Amino acid sequence: MSALGGADGNDGPGGVALIDHDTFEVIGPWEVDRGPQFFAYDVWWHLRHDTLVTSEWATPSMLENGLNPEDLLGRKFGHHLNFWNMSERKLIQRIDLGDQHQMVLELRPPTTRQDLGFVGVVISVEDLSASVWLWHKAGDQWAVDKVITIRPSRRPDVLPPALQPFGAVPPLVSDIDLSVDDRWLYVSCWATGELKQFDVSDPFHPKETASVRLGGSCGANRIRRCPTCRCAAGRRWWRSAATAGESTSPTRCTLRGTRCSTPRRRRVDGQARR
Template sequence: MATGTVLATAGSNSGGKSCCKSGPGYASPLAAMFGPREKLIYVTALYSGTGLEKPDYLATVDVDPNSPTYSSVIHRLKMPYIGDELHHTGWNSCSSCHGDAFADRRFLVLPGLISGRIYAIDTKTDPKAPSLYKVVEPKEILEKAGLAFPHTSHCLATGDMLVSCLGDKEGNAKGNGFLLLDSDFNVKSRWDKPGHSPMFGYDFWYQPRFNTMISTSWGAPKSFSKGFNLQHVADGLYGSHLHIYKWPEGEMKQIIDLGNTGLLPLEIRFLHDPSKDIGYVGSALSSNMIRFFRNSDDTWSHEARRVVISVKPLKVENWILPEMPGLITDFLISLDDRFFYFVNWLHGDIRQYNIEDPKNPVLTGQIWVGGLLQNGSPVKAVREDGSTYQFDVPQIKGKSLRGGPQMIQ
């Protein structure tokens, strides 16, 4: 996953008078669209499944077109341990703290999914060469919150950070919940109230104006940490639910079962407009995009009779199954709420849809950047007449793109 950091921010003024100092980020998503372009991005690089006993690292990539080192890795920060499996990343402070003049977006939060550690990375002292600030050890997290397998982190307006954890120390999903860290990465407590843990954990998104947080479902760590097994879905080791919480109290008030159209709902997003009470969730295994919304009685629903987008599986040869799902693993919504973009990890394409009519997205762009069906792969898609085909994938600086699009930022 890549996260961007702005090296220089544009000043603002009104009538020649300097405005009061504000906190990090922007006052609104639309304001962010007019901010300066990022000059650096930070990308996690990991060795899980490679057979190489090396520590994961954080790569700093130069994305300034005017720089002599443009489009290259200019620094690698190795983690102090082996076997972390860095996954999602987040910031210690963001636009949620824009009104706090003392807040500072300084630290990148790196949860180690398998090790249970959470790293705080200082990106402000030297943005081009970040350094390790602090390690939150799994023992402390277990002792104070009973949680393990940290995954997604989000900064809060209070200055705290909230981290979803996907299980207990044995890898059981029933032990999952949400970890609350203070501004200096000290473990405060478990956020969800006793008896209000989700069935499975993964991503989450909160909407303060509607006093709601919604979390999604991946699976039991003892299952996914050993590699995906389709039988485990039938065995109930993976989820298909959304969990609706009262924000910020941490009390679960509703569970939505997405059924077979929503197997493995991973990433979730509300529209950026804070007055809109609708959003989308991407179902990985079912390869569907599902719209959810608030009802007049303050409960939440999803469109059960239809999904707004369904990616059809492709007939294939030379693969483990006769049909290959797209496997939607991530998506994002443009800051003006006009488009969303999602990735099909296995098929290898990124799609753009116009969502100005949220109930009826329209495909407006598509590009293949990897996946299992690119030219030269042994795996081929099969047409109805039995002929086969593959997709052209562009080269970047003379190098072929390997793997598939899994996260976007």
Template structure:
């Protein structure tokens, strides 16, 4: 895939080998937050130099501050991706960056890649008045040029939320779903048009998770445990699968990149396991394939779960990566046989178990959380912040020390991972004080923002 985002937004899946051989990225974007800290400053979009031959390698080279305080920038995505590869008029130029707490949506113009600018702001009052939705999360471009965003609450923060559509001019269209019947909560989604299907997962209502984590909310059934399989053409739920007590808080969902495949994966955060789904005789089957045991930690009333918070699949669908935010490790599994994954490597970086490393003398204050992998499968970028109130609860030093963004070199042929000791972005040294970094995007495409149709 070309680094020139002014050309067509990306190749079809038939060109996946060319995409994997794309030029190495020169910059990446990540959102950085002051929400939830004592620093009264806006969250911002950080542009980071990742060119090893550059004098500013592993440094923040531009900061685009938002005009408001308290947005909690979280997940974000592009206006166009490989799903619209057949339309040469589409380009990967605009980032859609929602505020999880504010329900404000920023449209960012990256025409100048190293110095993005705010193009448009959609205010929360308009969103809530027109759609009765709040708490935007996952952003995906659709093949017809529209943008879809999962919304985790109604206008006052109750579940189940829904899915918001923006047109090509970034104006509100309304809901994607015909109704939310059968959905208790909302979180992430991924679609596969060749199979007329979309899969969505469940976190909880904003009113529940905004203040922080309370085990009593789990007992009260205030957190999700279902996967929903939607008819892509009718925008209605075909089938819901209750993962039960072993599948609490299913978060990130990932299909294979190959659009002919019906195989996919989801990580159940609290239960600390990975589930695999596939289509079987017209029915969607889901089964657990990986368990990460909880660990006794001094001072904790219960064994500490690993808390699987992010996962992704390499572009060639060979490797699955996921982060264990509380334990402090990242796992790489060979999923050539999706039903029988094999652990090929793991690295320790932060976490509560005391096994994390320092990078360039900098201790990781949180646990490995957001992951982003290059199209060639060789560079995995990692940040350590989850959500402001949860950070404050589980890693109270993170607000004062700031995040780290670090790089793991991956063996895309034989398996294996190693922390790159030459790359570390220290968000503890930012001009306005320590900041917390979250999701990461590549201008030229990455393995979680591109969907092939």
């Protein structure tokens, strides 16, 4: 199980905790040799390559009282992808995306490939953009390339007062998700309220094909589909009932007429689907 904090209430390092499958008690850290890794968040694995991948967010103290903008502007959040030898449980490669790219969150590898995957980055403090990166095998090493950039919305006429000094609304990518056939990547932009669809048939060159706006902080709702592609018609888009301000966050994908993936009922304030 992945964890932001360390053992016994320590702020870090975060990482992967081993859980007893009978008692559900924490056995201890999975990592034997973590090297310089300190931040943690999501975790995935490539069994054929004996590799575990982890992303980075923050420590509990950086989040439990709300996000401190000074930490963000000071580039104090996680900005690495970490690659581990699964058998030896040690860090073997650490890739820095650049400290301007803050909060490296959701890991989404396709089921049809064992040598790559997508990861979402919340914000660049240089231009307020968000991004999606592709990690992939490059010889004996792993490499990471930025394949999607989502620009901030610059509409001064609709900016709420809190964002007017910035002149734009950052997308703030909070979740990404692959369709069950691995063809489509859905990107949830929490602040602008957009859910974007990308064709990732060529994972190195994604193409945006559609988007829907479900609230957010920069204008009226809208639905947009690529005029030359009707592929969006075969997907259902789900948004969490628990997200604030009618913005998009966790995503679930299904194919019409199938039960490959079922959106889960959520409980908020003790009431289902509230």
